[in-house]
Amino acid sequence: MFKKERQDGRRKALVAGGAGFVGSHLCDALLAEGTDIICVDSLLTGSFDNVRALENHPGFRFIEHDITSTLTIGDEIDEVYNLACAASPPRYQADPSHTLLTNVVGTANLLALAEQHRAAFLQASTSEIYGDPEVHPQPETYRGSVNCTGPRACYDEGKRAAETLCFDHLRQERVDARVARIFNTYGPRMQQDDGRIVSNLIFQALQGRPLTVYGSGRQTRSFCYVSDMVAGLIALMRVSPNPGAPVNLGNPEELPVIELARRVLDLVPGAKDIDFLPLPEDDPQRRRPDIARAKALLDWEPLVPLSKGLASTIDWFAALSPENPDRGKIREKDAEGTYNGYEHQPSP
Template identity: 55%
Template sequence: MSVHLEKRILVTGGAGFLGSHLCERLLGGRTSVLCADNFFTGSRRNIQPLLQHPGFELVRHDVTFPLYVEVDQIYNLACPASPIHYQRDPVQTTKTSVHGAINMLGLAKRTKARILQASTSEVYGDPLFHPQKEEHWGNVNPIGARSCYDEGKRCAETLFFDYWRQHRMEIKVARIFNTYGPRMHPNDGRVVSNFIVQALLGRDITIFGDGSQTRSFCYVDDLIDGLIRLMDSSAEVTGPLNIGSPEEIAIGELATAIRDLARSKSRIIIRPLPEDDPRRRRPDISAAQRLLGWAPSTDLRTGLSRTIAYFEQLLVEQGSAALLEESSARA
């Protein structure tokens, strides 16, 4: 006997780190998931277990082009999110954020779907206020090497709220802070994956800057829970809402913690800080707590242990050379 699926949900960037976890979580109950990805940074490996699920469908698609499907909800996660990836083709990165938002908003308008934009803490730039509240307009360099991502995401937020004002659409905007967990690219330039890979391979753990700069790291399961709660909240809750961990840690302390958890003897070395790299980053999540009843529940040590275990298994399966090259793998 066939089962009627009540919702069809589109996840753009669904084969990526966050997207694959979101697709997996959504495939419960009476929900079908359409995963759209151009595999610029996404990987078929991330969604391989989902391909046999009767409610899962994969389409290879670039969001800079329109997509004509029938859906009830849209999670717009498509965009390279690490500096190594988004600076590889900065013009395409901006197009993905801006044209992608226009195309997905157009689809949502036609289908009357509720749509969520995965924005970023990078809209705050090098913040003038700490911790960062949603009311902060940001301190962003519009012409720097990171601007393709920062300003692309800021423009996407503008488009979402213009569509909301002009067309009365149901929108949600989540400002995602640093997130980590299984399925991260081993060589994507992000601090957690970098440190773990270097520690497991016994290589020097490289810190950019003096290690005093801080970040707040949210485990992926908690982040996905926040996105779903935001999507399913009342229509009046548009955001933007900070979704991330308020637990702040210095990068030098993070490197030491990962080295210890990985039982590594790697040295910790210092390199110059990249251009426009923010000194401090921690979300004020009081709005998400009040409006969604959400706060992360996975402590950093537990989350890091799970992530290290994932990379250890990847190392066993693919070897050290493949581990370092995994980020360039394609479907």
């Protein structure tokens, strides 16, 4: 209904947020299957280090650009993946207005680009749209319990509005849009200072500091390894026909945060005990995806057990070079306000 056939038989994908944690793994996977990549990232929270190994790949192109400004691409595009938004509370709350605009204006800009190219579009939404859920586990039919004026609203409501834009474009037959509701994802390339549970605990443990657990630690999360998440995103982009509804992607194994901290303590020699701090406002008490729809439509479910994924993530953090202490941190621009080694597309 939407996409024309490519004459050369090749596929080209634009990955917004492609220098971020999940986005960079998605770039790796797409290139490995033979898809050419245009990686777009503002580098506000992403890091070029995440895609540096792809720099000289003939099928890879990097553009520094903030999607809140119009993006022009001359190449023919078949797929647009929108993963462009800070995903950890400290990062998205640092500039809440920009977070909201990234989700709303940025998504609108990318949908316009997809419409122009008649490209399939995948929106990375979030389990945060369920808020502090009153239904457990959370199916896609649940409408959520979100505080629309709270400190997390810039992200929660921004993602909900982005979903609205996607389904409006789909109903109007303007864009072949799909929506993935992503639950907690972890793995190598998480930023050590990004404020998310897994990276926080591992980085603290490796530094020999007490592990920070908020509240009682009895609140639960479900942790999906990044390779499983990427496989789910690609499967959702490629499934036919379009599901016409959001699809949860996550690991249905539910774990109390305190248990996650204990597992990290067991895996990191010399790690100290746990330090309990007050629970942040609007922090969800339970989080677990119902993935029946993903199983039925995509034939997808997570394969990597937490024990294996956690060990791989700890190994990656432990291998960060002491000579390059900023490897896992957000990079700052140089004195001229630019980055070297890749294309910069200025905002109009």
